[in-house]
Amino acid sequence: MPKTSGRLSQFTESVIRRMTRVANQFGAVNLSQGFPDFEPPAALLQAAERAAREGPHQYAITWGAANFRAALARKQARRMGLPLDPDANVVVTCGSTEAMMAAMMTACNPGDKVIIFSPFYENYVADTILSGAEPIYVPLRPPDFAFDPGELERAFAQGPRALILCNPSNPSGKVFTREELLFIARLAEAHDVFVITDEVYEHILYAPHQHTYFASLPGMFERTISCSSLSKTYSITGWRLGYLLGPEAVVNEARKVHDFLTVGAPAPLQEAAVTALGFGDDYYLDLQALYTAKRDLFLGYLDRAGLAYTRPQGAYYVLVDIAEFGWADDVAFAEWLARAVGVAGVPGSSFFREPVRHLIRFHFAKRPETLAAAGERLLGLRERARSGPDC
Ligand SMILES: Cc1ncc(COP(=O)(O)O)c(C=O)c1O
Numbered sequence: 409m410p411k412t413s414g415r416l417s418q419f420t421e422s423v424i425r426r427m428t429r430v431a432n433q434f435g436a437v438n439l440s441q442g443f444p445d446f447e448p449p450a451a452l453l454q455a456a457e458r459a460a461r462e463g464p465h466q467y468a469i470t471w472g473a474a475n476f477r478a479a480l481a482r483k484q485a486r487r488m489g490l491p492l493d494p495d496a497n498v499v500v501t502c503g504s505t506e507a508m509m510a511a512m513m514t515a516c517n518p519g520d521k522v523i524i525f526s527p528f529y530e531n532y533v534a535d536t537i538l539s540g541a542e543p544i545y546v547p548l549r550p551p552d553f554a555f556d557p558g559e560l561e562r563a564f565a566q567g568p569r570a571l572i573l574c575n576p577s578n579p580s581g582k583v584f585t586r587e588e589l590l591f592i593a594r595l596a597e598a599h600d601v602f603v604i605t606d607e608v609y610e611h612i613l614y615a616p617h618q619h620t621y622f623a624s625l626p627g628m629f630e631r632t633i634s635c636s637s638l639s640k641t642y643s644i645t646g647w648r649l650g651y652l653l654g655p656e657a658v659v660n661e662a663r664k665v666h667d668f669l670t671v672g673a674p675a676p677l678q679e680a681a682v683t684a685l686g687f688g689d690d691y692y693l694d695l696q697a698l699y700t701a702k703r704d705l706f707l708g709y710l711d712r713a714g715l716a717y718t719r720p721q722g723a724y725y726v727l728v729d730i731a732e733f734g735w736a737d738d739v740a741f742a743e744w745l746a747r748a749v750g751v752a753g754v755p756g757s758s759f760f761r762e763p764v765r766h767l768i769r770f771h772f773a774k775r776p777e778t779l780a781a782a783g784e785r786l787l788g789l790r791e792r793a794r795s796g797p798d799c
Contacts, residue, residue, distance in 0.1 A: 418537045422530055423739075423758035430743060431752030437782040439770040440752045442578070442724060443645040446775050449691070452642055455683040459676040468675040471663045472500025472651070476678040479685035480651060487610070488621040490629060496656040499666050500673050503650040504608045505531060507635035510669060511652055512539040512570070514662040515602045515633065520569035525555065527759035529578045529606065536572075544568055545761040550727065551718045553582040557591060564595045570602040573622055576609040579727055579759045579769040581720025583617040593625045603628065607636040608650075609723040611692050612699050617721040623653065630655050633662070640724075640773075641695065642684045647677045699724055699772075702779060706772040709783025714790065724773045727756060731766040733793050738765045748792050750785045 427440035447453070464473075471477075477494035485492040492498065501507040508531060516522065518540030524532050526545045536543045544563045548555055571592065575584045584592075596603050605622045613619055623632040637650030650673070652662055666672075703720060710717050716729040735741040738755040745768065746752040756767025772779055 415537055415540075419534045424530060424754050427742065427746070427752050427754050430746050434747045434750070434752075436746040436750045436752040437778060437785065438752045439772065439774070439782055440754045442640075442771040442773055444643040444773045445778055446643065448643040449684065449687075451687075452644070452680060452684045455680040456677065459680040464675045464679055466675060468500075468672050468678055470667045470672045471659075472498060472673065473675060473678045475682050476500055476685070479682045483685050484653060488624050488634075490621075490624055492653060493656075497653050497659055499652050499659055499662050500678065501635075501637075501650045501652060501666055502648040502670050502673050503639055503645075504606055504635045504637035505650070506648075506666070506670055507637070507650045507652040508532070508572075508604065508606055509535050509538065510662050510665040511604045511633040511635055511654075512536065512541070513665045514658060515570045515604060516541040517569070521566055523560075523563050523568050523571040523601075524761075525572070525574070525577075526761040527553075527579055527756070527764075528572070528761075529574055530758060532572050532574075532606075541569065543761075547762055548577075548580060548582065550580070550764070550767065551729075553577070553580040553718070555588070560592070560595065564599045564601065567599070568601055570604050571596060572604050572606065574606045575622070576607075576613060576617075576619065576722025578609065578723050579725045579754070579756070581718065581723050581725055581727070583613060583619060583721040586620050589620055589622055589625060593622070593628050596631055597627060600631075602631055602633060604633045605635060607634060608640050610636060611641045611695055612724055613696060613722045614700055614703060614720065615696075619722065633658060638681055638684065641692075642681070643773075644677075644681075647674065647681070649673050649677055649681055702772045702774070702776070705776055706770070706779045706783060709779070709786055713783075713786045715786070725769050725771045727767045727769050728753070729766055730768055736765065738768060742768055745789070749789050751782045 424441050431438035477498045481492040481494035512535045516539045520541045521544050522536045522541045524543045525548050546563045610619050623629045623634045634653040639645040717726050738757050742755040753768040753770045
């Protein structure tokens with residue numbers, strides 16, 4: 409049999425999605441892969457029914473249906489404080505996943521270097537390798553996940569083509585401060601580097617933390633490719649609607665990558681989602697209140713279980729410290745947790761370049777009863793752990 413591409417030996421299948429299969433195998437409450445178990449907004453579902461009946465059912469314009477791009481540009485221009493032209497600054501993609509891949513292939517030549525903060529969302533390493541580039545890792549050190557300015561400067565000194573910025577951040581829940589972003593911006597400008605943002609959690613924030621769009625910083629629009637999606641904001645991870653925003657010259661190139669990767673995002677779902685993009689400010693305030701309640705409910709259980717964790721500032725993940733249980737291997741711990749305790753999380757090592765083996769990531773985008781079921785089980789974790797790994 410012919411050999412498959414050597415690129416593929418440089419990364420493994422997604423640990424996150426594997427943990428979902430482990431959860432199913434053991435009937436565990438699945439707090440591993442980050443997707444909601446509650447319904448999207450009713451108005452959006454009604455719009456989807458309408459689109460199913462009335463169409464469109466054929467390809468949309470490859471870089472996005474005109475009404476979707478107009479609604480998106482209107483919403484994002486207001487949120488980001490930037491003038492966005494739906495015909496010049498937008499490519500509609502199949503989720504932020506495709507937007508990130510398209511952005512990387514647009515920005516990078518084979519052999520280029522790309523700065524990735526560690527911990528990172530798993531896809532960034534695969535995106536970098538698939539686009540022929542090479543990662544430079546800069547640690548965000550737990551528990552507060554700040555970067556060392558000197559370390560970042562040394563990474564920029566290696567002549568990267570791009571930096572990937574996940575903000576609010578998965579898995580750490582970090583929201584980068586404006587000062588941190590300005591520091592990155594100064595370096596990006598000095599070294600003429602693209603910043604590729606993944607901002608899928610732009611609307612999931614916990615007071616007093618606020619999201620700053622990197623592209624909105626002085627002078628940064630010209631070197632930023634902003635990727636995001638509707639997956640998390642409207643609880644529609646399965647609809648596969650995302651986008652990238654950027655300056656016209658970059659967007660024109662990204663359209664070509666996108667066209668040959670996927671042709672386009674689902675036309676009837678773009679049509680339906682125009683409704684969501686027109687929601688008023690209340691929707692986003694309610695979303696924050698909803699997630700704040702979920703976070704507080706789940707963290708309350710962690711407190712009662714006496715587990716240490718870093719309090720998330722944004723996104724819907726929490727990293728729990730399992731050092732006290734004395735396991736050398738967090739993957740084995742996560743599997744034991746799913747089997748013996750009945751709660752599935754993701755071993756922290758899958759997010760870190762450094763040898764970090766003492767963290768488990770849980771997500772809390774779940775109904776209160778799901779979080780309570782997981783929380784009740786976690787209350788028994790210490791007891792189970794005392795009985796030994798074979799129980
Ligand atoms: C940081 C981050 N980016 C992208 C995605 C995937 O987004 P999409 O559904 O838009 O492809 C996720 C999903 O968990 C994520 O956490």
